[in-house]
Amino acid sequence: MSVVDERVDASGRGAAFASPEPGEALTIVEPLVFDHSRPGRRAVRFPVASDAARAAGKGEPALPASVQRQEAPRLPEVSELELLRHFTRLSQLNIAIETAFYPLGSCTMKYNPKVNEWAARLTGFTDSHPLDPDELAQGSLELQWLLAELLREISGFAAVSLQPAAGAHGELTGMLMTRAFHRSNGEGEQRTKVLVPDSSHGTNPATATMVGYSVVTIPSNERGGIDLGALRAALGSDTAALMITNPSTLGIFEDQIDQVVAAVREAGAIAYMDGANLNAILGRFRPGEAGFDVMHFNLHKTFSTPHGGGGPGAGPVGVSERLAPFLPRPLPVLREGDADAVRANAWAGRETPGARFGLDWDRPQSIGKVRSMFGNFGMHLRAYAYIRANGGDGLRGVSDDAVLAANYLRVRLADAFDLPYDRVCKHEVVFSGRRQKRQHGVTTLDMAKAILDHGIHPPTIYFPLIVEEALMIEPTETESLETLDRFVDVMHDIARRAADEPEALRAAPVTTPVGRLDEAGAARRPDLRHRFGPDPVPESTEGG
Amino acid sequence: MAYTPHTDPDRAAMLAAIGVAGIDDLFDDVPPAVRAAAWDLPAPMVEQEVRAELRRLANRNRIPDVSFLGYGAYRHLVPSVVSEVVGRAEFSTAYTPYQPEVSQGTLQSIYEFQSLICELTGMEVATASHYDGATATAEAALMACRLTRRERVAVSNAVHPEVRRVLATYCSGPGIEVVEVPADLAAGGTGQTDPAAAAAVLDDSFACLIAQQPNAFGVLEPMAELGQAAHAAGAQLVAVVEPTSLAVLEPPGSYGADIVTAEGQPLGIPMSFGGPWVGLMAARMGAVRQMPGRLVGATRDAAGRKGYVLTLQAREQHIRREKAASNICTNQALCALAATAYLTAVGPAGLREVAELSMAQARHAAGALRRAGLAERRFTAPYVAEVAVTVPDAERRHAVLAAEGVVAGAPLWRDYPELTDTLLLAATELTSDTDIERLVAALEASR
Numbered sequence: 001m002s003v004v005d006e007r008v009d010a011s012g013r014g015a016a017f018a019s020p021e022p023g024e025a026l027t028i029v030e031p032l033v034f035d036h037s038r039p040g041r042r043a044v045r046f047p048v049a050s051d052a053a054r055a056a057g058k059g060e061p062a063l064p065a066s067v068q069r070q071e072a073p074r075l076p077e078v079s080e081l082e083l084l085r086h087f088t089r090l091s092q093l094n095i096a097i098e099t100a101f102y103p104l105g106s107c108t109m110k111y112n113p114k115v116n117e118w119a120a121r122l123t124g125f126t127d128s129h130p131l132d133p134d135e136l137a138q139g140s141l142e143l144q145w146l147l148a149e150l151l152r153e154i155s156g157f158a159a160v161s162l163q164p165a166a167g168a169h170g171e172l173t174g175m176l177m178t179r180a181f182h183r184s185n186g187e188g189e190q191r192t193k194v195l196v197p198d199s200s201h202g203t204n205p206a207t208a209t210m211v212g213y214s215v216v217t218i219p220s221n222e223r224g225g226i227d228l229g230a231l232r233a234a235l236g237s238d239t240a241a242l243m244i245t246n247p248s249t250l251g252i253f254e255d256q257i258d259q260v261v262a263a264v265r266e267a268g269a270i271a272y273m274d275g276a277n278l279n280a281i282l283g284r285f286r287p288g289e290a291g292f293d294v295m296h297f298n299l300h301k302t303f304s305t306p307h308g309g310g311g312p313g314a315g316p317v318g319v320s321e322r323l324a325p326f327l328p329r330p331l332p333v334l335r336e337g338d339a340d341a342v343r344a345n346a347w348a349g350r351e352t353p354g355a356r357f358g359l360d361w362d363r364p365q366s367i368g369k370v371r372s373m374f375g376n377f378g379m380h381l382r383a384y385a386y387i388r389a390n391g392g393d394g395l396r397g398v399s400d401d402a403v404l405a406a407n408y409l410r411v412r413l414a415d416a417f418d419l420p421y422d423r424v425c426k427h428e429v430v431f432s433g434r435r436q437k438r439q440h441g442v443t444t445l446d447m448a449k450a451i452l453d454h455g456i457h458p459p460t461i462y463f464p465l466i467v468e469e470a471l472m473i474e475p476t477e478t479e480s481l482e483t484l485d486r487f488v489d490v491m492h493d494i495a496r497r498a499a500d501e502p503e504a505l506r507a508a509p510v511t512t513p514v515g516r517l518d519e520a521g522a523a524r525r526p527d528l529r530h531r532f533g534p535d536p537v538p539e540s541t542e543g544g
Numbered sequence: 545m546a547y548t549p550h551t552d553p554d555r556a557a558m559l560a561a562i563g564v565a566g567i568d569d570l571f572d573d574v575p576p577a578v579r580a581a582a583w584d585l586p587a588p589m590v591e592q593e594v595r596a597e598l599r600r601l602a603n604r605n606r607i608p609d610v611s612f613l614g615y616g617a618y619r620h621l622v623p624s625v626v627s628e629v630v631g632r633a634e635f636s637t638a639y640t641p642y643q644p645e646v647s648q649g650t651l652q653s654i655y656e657f658q659s660l661i662c663e664l665t666g667m668e669v670a671t672a673s674h675y676d677g678a679t680a681t682a683e684a685a686l687m688a689c690r691l692t693r694r695e696r697v698a699v700s701n702a703v704h705p706e707v708r709r710v711l712a713t714y715c716s717g718p719g720i721e722v723v724e725v726p727a728d729l730a731a732g733g734t735g736q737t738d739p740a741a742a743a744a745v746l747d748d749s750f751a752c753l754i755a756q757q758p759n760a761f762g763v764l765e766p767m768a769e770l771g772q773a774a775h776a777a778g779a780q781l782v783a784v785v786e787p788t789s790l791a792v793l794e795p796p797g798s799y800g801a802d803i804v805t806a807e808g809q810p811l812g813i814p815m816s817f818g819g820p821w822v823g824l825m826a827a828r829m830g831a832v833r834q835m836p837g838r839l840v841g842a843t844r845d846a847a848g849r850k851g852y853v854l855t856l857q858a859r860e861q862h863i864r865r866e867k868a869a870s871n872i873c874t875n876q877a878l879c880a881l882a883a884t885a886y887l888t889a890v891g892p893a894g895l896r897e898v899a900e901l902s903m904a905q906a907r908h909a910a911g912a913l914r915r916a917g918l919a920e921r922r923f924t925a926p927y928v929a930e931v932a933v934t935v936p937d938a939e940r941r942h943a944v945l946a947a948e949g950v951v952a953g954a955p956l957w958r959d960y961p962e963l964t965d966t967l968l969l970a971a972t973e974l975t976s977d978t979d980i981e982r983l984v985a986a987l988e989a990s991r
Contacts, residue, residue, distance in 0.1 A: 029849075030652065032652070032655075032656060032659075033656050033884075033888055034656075034659070041891075042891060042893060042894070043623070043625065043888070043889045043890070043891065043894070044621070044623045044625070044889045044890050044894050045894060045897070046621070046890075046894060046897035046898055046901060046973050047897075047901065047973070048897065048900075048901065049900070049901055049904035049905065049908070050977055052908075052977055053904055053905060053908040053977055053980075054904060054908075056907075056908040056911045056912045056915075056980075057904055057907030057908045057910070057911045058911060059911055059914075060906075060907035060910050060911050060921075060931075061925075061926040061927070062926070063764075063792060063793075063903070063926060063928070064764070064926055067764055067793055067794055068792060068793065068794065069790070069791070069792055069793055069794050069795065070794070072791070072892040072896065073663045073664050073790065073791070073795070073892055073895070074663055074892070075660065075663065075664075075887050075888070075890070075891050075892045075895060076887075076888045076891060077891045077892065077893075078888060078891070080625050080889070083625055083629075083885065083888050083889055084625055084628065084629070086888075087629040087632070087635075087653070087885060088632065090648070090649035090652055090653055091629075091632045091634035091635050091649045092634060092649065093646075093647075093648035093649035093652070094634045094635065094638045094646065094647055094648070094649035094650055095638065095643075095646040095647070096633055096634045096635070096636075096637040096638040097633070097637035097638070098633035098634070098637045099633075099634060102638075102639070104639055104642075107639050107640075109637075109639060110547070111547050112633075112636070112637050113546070113547055115591050115594050115595060117631070118595065118598075119594075119595070119598035119602070120816075121627075122598065122599065122602040123602075123607065124599075124601075124602025124603055124604075124605045124607060125602050125605070125816055125817065126814035126815065126816050127607045127619065127814070127815065128605045128607065128815060128816065128817040129611065129613050129617055129619070129815050129817075129951070130616075130617055130815065130817050130818035131613055131615055131616070131617065131954060132608065132611075132613065132951060133943070133946045133951070135606070135946065135947070136605065136606040136607070136608060136946065136951070137605055137817065138604045138605065138606075139600075139601040139602055139603065139604030139605035140601075140605055140817040142601055142604060143601045150585065153583050153584060153585055154583065154585070156580070165675035165676065165679070165819065165820070165876075166675060166872075166873065166874040166875070167873065167874060168861070168871045168872055168873045168874065169675060169679075169872075171871060172717075172871060175717070176713065176716065176717055179716075179717060201861075201862075202860075202861040202862040202863070202864070202865045202868070202873075203861050203862075203871045203873050205861075205865040205866035206861035206864070206865060206866060206868040206870065206871035207871040208866065209866045209867070209868070209871075210686075210714075210717055210718065210870065210871050211717035211718065212717050212718040212719055214866075215865075215866040252573075253571075253573040253574055255573040255574075255575060256575070257574075257575060257578060258575045258577045258578045261578075281574070283580055283583065284571050284574055284579065284580055285574050285578065285579065285580055286580045286581070286583070289578070289580065289581065290578035291578075300874065304547070306633075306636040306637050306878070307636075307637065307638065307639040307640070307874070308635070308636050308638075308876075308877050308878030308879075308881075309635055309636070309638045309639065309640070309641065309647075309650035309653075309654075309877040309878060309881070310639065310640040310641065310650070310672070310838065310874055310875055310877035311673070311675075311820075311874040311875040311876045311877045311878065311879070312675075312819070312820030312874075312875075312876045312877075312878060312879055313874040314820075328713075346586075346597075347586035347587070349589075349593060349596055349597045349600065351600060351604070367713055367716070368709055368710075368712055368713040368716070369678075369706065369709040369710050369713055370679075370710060370713055370714075371675055371676055371678060371679055371710060371819075372616065372676050372677065372678035372679075372704075372706040372707065372709075372710060372807070372818070372821075373616075373617070373676075373706065373817070373818025373819060374817065374818045374819075375818065375819055376675075376818075376819040376820040377816050377817040377818050377819050377820075378814075378816045378819060378820050379819075379820060381598065381601075384598075385594050385597075385598055387585075388586065388588075388589050388593075388594055388597055389546040389547075389588060389589050389590075389591075389594050390546050390547075390588055391585060391586055391587045391588030391589065392583055392584070392585030392586065392587075393587075393588060394546055394588045395585065397548065398548065400567045400570075401548045401550055401555075403567075403570050403571070404550075404555060404558050404559070404562075404567060404570065405558070407558075407562045407564075407570055408558040408561055408562060410562075411561055411562050411563070412561065423573075424569075424570055424572070424573060448643070449645070452643065452645055452646055457643065457646060458643055460642075463862070477547075477548045477550075478547050478548055478549065479549070480549040480550070480554075481549075481550065481554045481557065481558065509645050512645035512646055513645070513648050513851075514644070514645055514648060514845045514849050514850075514851035515645065515845035515846055515847055515849070516645065516845055516846065517644050517645070517843050517844065517845050517851045517852075517853050518843045518844055518845070518846075519644075519843065519853050519855065521843050521844070522841040522842070522843035522853050522855040523841070523855050523856055523857075523858070526669075526829075526832065526839075526841050526855060526856060527841050527842040527843070528655075528658055528669050528670075528832075528839055528840070528841050528842075528855075529655070529658050529659040529662045529663075529668075529669065529670070530655070530656070530659035532663075
């Protein structure tokens with residue numbers, strides 16, 4: 001292996017790449033896009049203004065010299081083919097759902113249907129300007145109204161806003177509504193605490209802080225559920241909300257959820273359900289019906305929109321009657337026409353003559369806007385296509401198969417790894433690698449890296465925090481039994497190698513484009529952008 | 545169950561392995577009192593039915609034949625190569641690069657994105673992306689509050705109303721006060737934010753001044769002077785910019801911006817009725833540990849090979865929980881990839897062509913309307929690619945034209961009641977000479 005980063009000189013210009021050694025061409029290493037750049041090379045070109053246009057613009061003010069850029073930004077200069085080759089080669093360095101099994105717990109890495117992508121590229125959607133007059137945007141508005149109706153029915157809530165752009169953004173929306181609700185009751189000053197279980201996603205406490213709440217952590221009980229006694233002891237007239245994930249991040253359904261919700265409401269607090277794990281309970285449990293006040297949906301989890309390497313997501317929120325006045329504005333509404341008829345027609349794929357949709361801004365108690373325009377519409381339409389493809393029966397089947405697959409892995413792997421909470425799970429199962437760590441000095445991180453060498457994306461590791469050496473596996477409903485069985489074989493092989501050849505696991509991965517990277521060094525000496533040769537001006541220093 | 549692979553024998557085999565009689569046994573833990581009642585959802589559809597339904601809705605939208613509507617969302621060319629790159633499933637169906645060894649494609653492309661945004665803005669560090677420009681700006685305000693330990697924010701009212709709405713919502717939670725600095729909107733006024741007016745508002749209780757370049761009316765702001773006003777009060781300058789304009793306008797790093805935010809939609813991302821788009825944020829390295837959102841850094845493996853990782857994660861929610869700089873987690877990675885591919889596809893020359901043609905066509909439209917006696921420019925200060933014009937009886941005529949498939953810009957009086965009869969016309973490189981002829985003719989006919 002030649003030393004890769006010496007292949008280009010510091011300027012990135014004019015250096016010849018070293019010839020790969022025999023066999024090395026198969027190991028893809030892709031230079032930065034800046035290293036492909038050559039002055040004057042072009043991909044996409046644009047027209048110049050016509051003479052007529054220039055003549056017509058005479059008399060209009062020109063850009064003052066004082067505001068003009070002196071030096072052009074050093075963007076790459078490449079041909080179209082070089083561009084495509086660069087990004088194609090980069091893409092090949094990724095594992096993705098379409099290349100490999102991706103059982104990343106809590107992320108619901110299910111198949112992202114192609115018909116959704118087809119729909120998202122229809123010019124009727126892509127060229128729809130969000131500020132077009134309502135008359136020109138009836139399709140977008142109808143779609144948002146219909147999706148909100150479907151999510152309402154799926155979750156049992158009174159109303160839904162599609163505006164939040166991701167799950168954590170939905171949490172922020174939910175907590176802002178919580179605050180607005182308590183303020184409207186004259187309890188804004190008094191209710192200052194948000195309770196979160198110790199198994200919660202980090203976004204829950206971070207969100208509570210963003211809204212100005214203090215966070216109280218509630219322990220889990222020995223069965224992996226929230227400790228009801230501790231919850232009741234913590235609840236009081238200073239409690240603003242409980243944020244609880246159900247099923248929990250342990251993949252366990254809170255089997256006292258009815259008592260949890262009752263206790264929260266009795267204390268005058270808001271019951272927030274983190275909907276990250278909704279894929280487990282479609283058709284089995286509707287949070288709104290069970291008394292929750294608010295929940296965010298992750299459309300990129302339950303409803304199959306692609307994760308995109310870290311977004312875009314979409315995090316609609318559903319709310320109870322008492323929180324509905326506080327939803328972000330505007331809401332898509334049916335202005336003219338009968339709602340039952342519009343739904344029935346749409347479910348039959350038909351237009352409703354005379355139906356007219358609009359946006360309701362007249363919501364005086366609304367928390368306002370959490371995002372510009374109306375949210376990640378391109379994700380909304382994909383989720384809509386997914387829900388329509390599945391229908392009600394199909395959605396229930398989605399959860400059935402997701403839970404079936406997770407329990408199958410739970411049972412099949414129970415001999416190889418410790419199972420701290422040995423009970424029926426929902427869509428994901430959390431093992432512990434503590435046995436391998438204690439007996440063989442092999443950590444969960446080592447095992448995750450060894451999984452990479454089998455061409456499989458590892459499960460989520462070291463989360464939830466309450467499980468030592470956690471391995472959180474979420475197979476989803478779209479993986480075949482053969483894939484699950486192969487994963488079981490791989491995991492058994494890794495457990496065996498942890499005992500027989502621990503050194504090899506500690507050296508994994510060996511087949512990936514790079515080995516384990518120095519993350520501590522990356523944080524100590526941040527290199528967060530490409531340098532075009534020596535900088536003329538020294539960079540500001542931290543704290544400066 | 546449109547997309548599940550399991551056959552009934554598969555399911556039976558799994559149930560047998562688990563040792564339960566049926567699927568319902570796996571849901572015994574749902575308390576009977578709160579088990580879901582039957583729901584009323586539509587029947588499943590096969591692909592051709594799904595297509596027909598989505599096509600029905602897409603066709604219900606009427607895409608205007610001619611549109612001068614911008615005001616925060618812009619119809620630019622999305623080069624074919626950009627669509628091709630973001631369509632690659634290796635990018636689109638991967639998740640957050642928590643396992644860097646098998647995510648180098650995503651990680652390196654984010655590093656390239658950060659590098660490009662720094663280069664475009666003249667700043668030292670850029671995040672991996674935010675939900676949109678408005679939330680990026682709101683997060684920048686919160687960041688400025690952390691950096692200065694102050695709890696008031698000043699914002700020009702010539703910052704786009706959508707940005708100010710989101711800012712107000714974000715600030716309402718922690719109780720940060722937002723104070724508006726009025727721009728000169730008077731008839732015959734500049735349309736600019738007066739630095740003296742900003743200075744009059746700012747004092748040592750303010751964390752930042754937020755101003756937009758070009759502002760919501762397309763007008764150039766005196767950013768250097770606004771920055772001086774902010775800095776004199778010990779506050780930061782948050783500059784909200786439009787990325788394609790940075791081909792021709794001085795980068796915010798050179799007029800003293802401390803934090804730069806932008807809506808990245810013009811960089812190769814379709815309007816799609818408002819999203820998904822991408823928020824950009826850049827700052828100085830001195831502030832990096834108070835930045836919200838993900839950052840990718842370069843490092844090496846044990847063999848000395850260069851690679852990329854998520855870094856400085858001690859700022860983030862999954863590590864810091866309630867002490868995190870923000871709750872942001874999933875952001876807009878695929879849209880950031882689109883912006884990266886776009887800036888690569890157009891290069892420095894192409895970005896300049898886009899900016900120059902957009903500016904030329906805005907002047908073409910304004911000049912043609914003025915000469916035809918149809919509209920007058922509303923503000924005196926120079927503009928970039930959007931121009932506010934006054935058209936008599938604008939509300940009625942805007943509606944008449946829209947019904948004919950001509951959108952005559954954004955009606956500004958809805959957000960600024962004092963801007964009666966004022967339309968904001970946007971041009972891009974896709975605005976043709978015939979589009980402008982059609983606008984002139986349609987306005988003429990609507991007199």
